[in-house]
Amino acid sequence: MARNKKNIKKEIKQEINGYLGGDLPDSRKYIIIRGCRMNNLKNIDLDIPKYKLIVFTGLSGSGKSSIVFDTVYAEGQRRYVESLSAYARQFLEKMNKPDVDYMSGLAPSMAIEQRTRIKNPRSTVGTTTEIYDYLRLLFARIGKTYSPVSGIEVRKDTPESIIDELKKKADNNSLKLFIYCEFDFKKPDTSKNDLKLKIDELKEKGFDRIFYKNEMIDLSDLEFNELLKSFKNKLQVIIDRLIFDPADTEAVSRLYDSLEMAFREGEGYLTVRIVNDENWEDIKFNQYLEADGIRFEEPEPRLFSFNNPYGACDKCQGFSKTMDIDMDIVIPDKRKSLSAGAIMPFTTLKHSKHLADLIRESFTHKIDINIPFKNLSERELDLVFNGCGKYIGIKKFFKMVEHEASYKLHYRVLVNRYRAYTICSNCGGSRLRKEALYIKVGGKTIFEIVKMKISDASEFFKNLKLNKYDKTISGRILEEIYSRLKYLNEVGLEYLTLDRLSNTLSGGESQRINLSTSLGSSLVGSIYVLDEPSIGLHPRDNQKLINIMKSLRDLGNTVLVVEHDRDMMKEADEIIDIGPLAGENGGEVVFQGTYKAILKDKDSLTGKYLSNVLKIPVPLKRKPFDSKTKFITIKGARENNLKNIEVKIPLNLFTCITGVSGSGKSTLVNDILYPALKKKMEGYFGSKIGGFDSIEGFAQIDGVELIDQSPIGRTSRSNPVTYIKAFDFIREAFSNTPEAGKRYLSTGYFSFNVPGGRCETCEGTGIIKIEMQFMADIILECEVCRGKRYKTDALEVKLKGTDGFHKNISEVLDMTVNEALKFLKPYPKIIKKLKVLDDVGLGYIKLGQSGATLSGGESQRVKLAYHLTFREEGSHKLFIFDEPTTGLHYHDVSKLLKCFNELIKQGNSVLVIEHNLEVIKCADYIIDLGPESGDDGGYIVAQGTPEEVVKEMKSYTGKYLKQVINNNNIN
Numbered sequence: 001m002a003r004n005k006k007n008i009k010k011e012i013k014q015e016i017n018g019y020l021g022g023d024l025p026d027s028r029k030y031i032i033i034r035g036c037r038m039n040n041l042k043n044i045d046l047d048i049p050k051y052k053l054i055v056f057t058g059l060s061g062s063g064k065s066s067i068v069f070d071t072v073y074a075e076g077q078r079r080y081v082e083s084l085s086a087y088a089r090q091f092l093e094k095m096n097k098p099d100v101d102y103m104s105g106l107a108p109s110m111a112i113e114q115r116t117r118i119k120n121p122r123s124t125v126g127t128t129t130e131i132y133d134y135l136r137l138l139f140a141r142i143g144k145t146y147s148p149v150s151g152i153e154v155r156k157d158t159p160e161s162i163i164d165e166l167k168k169k170a171d172n173n174s175l176k177l178f179i180y181c182e183f184d185f186k187k188p189d190t191s192k193n194d195l196k197l198k199i200d201e202l203k204e205k206g207f208d209r210i211f212y213k214n215e216m217i218d219l220s221d222l223e224f225n226e227l228l229k230s231f232k233n234k235l236q237v238i239i240d241r242l243i244f245d246p247a248d249t250e251a252v253s254r255l256y257d258s259l260e261m262a263f264r265e266g267e268g269y270l271t272v273r274i275v276n277d278e279n280w281e282d283i284k285f286n287q288y289l290e291a292d293g294i295r296f297e298e299p300e301p302r303l304f305s306f307n308n309p310y311g312a313c314d315k316c317q318g319f320s321k322t323m324d325i326d327m328d329i330v331i332p333d334k335r336k337s338l339s340a341g342a343i344m345p346f347t348t349l350k351h352s353k354h355l356a357d358l359i360r361e362s363f364t365h366k367i368d369i370n371i372p373f374k375n376l377s378e379r380e381l382d383l384v385f386n387g388c389g390k391y392i393g394i395k396k397f398f399k400m401v402e403h404e405a406s407y408k409l410h411y412r413v414l415v416n417r418y419r420a421y422t423i424c425s426n427c428g429g430s431r432l433r434k435e436a437l438y439i440k441v442g443g444k445t446i447f448e449i450v451k452m453k454i455s456d457a458s459e460f461f462k463n464l465k466l467n468k469y470d471k472t473i474s475g476r477i478l479e480e481i482y483s484r485l486k487y488l489n490e491v492g493l494e495y496l497t498l499d500r501l502s503n504t505l506s507g508g509e510s511q512r513i514n515l516s517t518s519l520g521s522s523l524v525g526s527i528y529v530l531d532e533p534s535i536g537l538h539p540r541d542n543q544k545l546i547n548i549m550k551s552l553r554d555l556g557n558t559v560l561v562v563e564h565d566r567d568m569m570k571e572a573d574e575i576i577d578i579g580p581l582a583g584e585n586g587g588e589v590v591f592q593g594t595y596k597a598i599l600k601d602k603d604s605l606t607g608k609y610l611s612n613v614l615k616i617p618v619p620l621k622r623k624p625f626d627s628k629t630k631f632i633t634i635k636g637a638r639e640n641n642l643k644n645i646e647v648k649i650p651l652n653l654f655t656c657i658t659g660v661s662g663s664g665k666s667t668l669v670n671d672i673l674y675p676a677l678k679k680k681m682e683g684y685f686g687s688k689i690g691g692f693d694s695i696e697g698f699a700q701i702d703g704v705e706l707i708d709q710s711p712i713g714r715t716s717r718s719n720p721v722t723y724i725k726a727f728d729f730i731r732e733a734f735s736n737t738p739e740a741g742k743r744y745l746s747t748g749y750f751s752f753n754v755p756g757g758r759c760e761t762c763e764g765t766g767i768i769k770i771e772m773q774f775m776a777d778i779i780l781e782c783e784v785c786r787g788k789r790y791k792t793d794a795l796e797v798k799l800k801g802t803d804g805f806h807k808n809i810s811e812v813l814d815m816t817v818n819e820a821l822k823f824l825k826p827y828p829k830i831i832k833k834l835k836v837l838d839d840v841g842l843g844y845i846k847l848g849q850s851g852a853t854l855s856g857g858e859s860q861r862v863k864l865a866y867h868l869t870f871r872e873e874g875s876h877k878l879f880i881f882d883e884p885t886t887g888l889h890y891h892d893v894s895k896l897l898k899c900f901n902e903l904i905k906q907g908n909s910v911l912v913i914e915h916n917l918e919v920i921k922c923a924d925y926i927i928d929l930g931p932e933s934g935d936d937g938g939y940i941v942a943q944g945t946p947e948e949v950v951k952e953m954k955s956y957t958g959k960y961l962k963q964v965i966n967n968n969n970i971n
Contacts, residue, residue, distance in 0.1 A: 035101030061844025076109030495662025636693025662933030709856030813848030857886030
């Protein structure tokens, strides 16, 4: 019997089923995984339903990401790349196959991660979401040009538009018309010969009539010399003369042809003379965008691109900022008056004459020099900056200084003192040539649109009124713009602007932008993998995010989400809980089913927290907040959307800054509080500090630490044990072994950062990076040490651990923290350091794991561990955390709260920006900002203990916090 394709497939399926020990489900309905051993996964089998929203949950380090990212996503990507041609594959990285026996039912996979990988300073929210590309197209197609001089709309003339205008003038009557072109021979580069040649050329073409002294004459009736004597500037050649009757189709047709010919002969210019008895009127027309003596650029997409040299601003090259005089440095304290020395350079002895000039001129020009600088009117500010009378003005002063600086060193020093990266003075931050900003749609320039909040931009395009012609041209473009803006609104990013730089976004914001971009692309049949998309999102906006992921699923995609959020799990089609614990104690499928089923599952730790069998308790007694409590007070905070607020942050307490996304939390803490304290306490802070009036109470603390989610090191050698200084004790333990003593090996010999015992081929990294000129860099395991980082003699030295086991330095670095805590029990110095890593919920990470592979939340907790291990007796520091619960399960959040309490017991203060209600309910004091995001935020909505905040009706945080506290009190 012949073996056809159907029979071969059947035989292969039977063979696979026999090998895997059972019938497999339909790969059209499931992603089938058999025998997965990635990282800590214990040879698991899993059938993941396709075209569903699946939430993977479990403790941090239980193996969720190993399944979702390292197995499903990695294999989906690898197979897709393998399906490409050999030519295309040579430009892509080589992808390793996951450690799994069998997988099927896969589709092209896309990972939407939290990491903000975009470092390009030109990348914005608009360019990332492709909205800006559509805006460029829209402005190029239906943009109207307006003159900056008169403000009138500038239009190109066509035969049709000219005829329409003449019909209006005719008003159903006949018009006597002359159509003529003008040739300019007054230019410096023209001669008598040019004029003669032009006249001969016109005669050859049959144009033999001209206006001569406003009279029509025949060129043959006039001698050239006579013409030359009286000719002063322009030769007016008549193209046609006719009686124009709007009702006569032949007359209209003839006029059309004459106008076309006149445009062609006049190189885009013509004049129509309307004669009425002895009076006449000349109307000039042209085929170019010209008005007020200016010829404007033709709108085209590249004119609106700041990534193209054609459209980018010449001064800032499309970056929006230049190294220029920073007026915030020139006038550092805007509460001072002009007479009190608000203008810093004029307070010096050498330049004080300019202040004296300003004071003298203030009487004549009515400038109030005794009120705070910030209260000066626009007219007064204009005079202060641009000068008046004998007073030079700040701008002219610095132009003079810059001129002198070209050859005088002390002037060069002076000008550099007041320089910083500021908004480009040419383009005002638009990044574009000024010509691009003469073009408007709906009365707005492209810069005015990208400066809008996404919610406002969405409303603008929703209400945009266009004529029928423009609607027809822009219909599809507007559809794409509006749908993308709608998706950004739906994921809770309505407070962002389209010109917001991508590299300033948080991990959660970046992920939600990528999610909305994916929806905008409308792909079908793909696998989307998301890593905690709810991070950075207020509980109020959770439902928006859930709806958009459901939309992605409903398009026909499979959505796999690593998540700890209760609301997300409620809405999921299926929950897969990995555990039961982390690291070596995890890696198993504990539960697979619905939300209702997990509430009843006795083995699932997640289920116990969701059903309130286990819970993070509300503190029975909060730390006292009374008249003895000390504060750090910020007065007049006004950066971004903050409304000149006064914020009092209590010390020696656990304080939470809360509010909806975009309400001003990060601005207050990261842009004002932290840099202002750093500058006050250390005398210098490199970045620009946000606007505020004063900060008080900083003398009551000894230092401030911002524990953010930035990587713990810049190289592949950085790892958790070197960061918390535990590696010093590990190396010391190895150098104290008898074998090391025999070989005279010091502690430095066991370091992979310096020459000695490390492998010099890979310089202690364990990998070799091969730089490819036109392709991605290739990372290979070191062929000499086989990834062990050390030379053979260093690896021969072994450390005796618990129960008499011996391990070398490479094997110790390959242990997880939990494994090391068991093995290294005989070494209390090491245990003391490593125990803190376990306390912050990082017991599952490997000691030698590269810092570059840690997530933002993991990096943040490693930094927390460092500060917990290095306690300074009698020191009082303010520790600032920005969303420390990123990547944490309920069980790990309880560990984190214990760490916060430990910091406070040591005499420190803890300030946390947070949305996680489990953390907020445990705070001693809450400062809730809002009530909304963007311009509608920036106020203090509520402050006090959680019990006080829940009583504030305007507080969204209070509303959701009340539910959590009530749930906590049940049972």
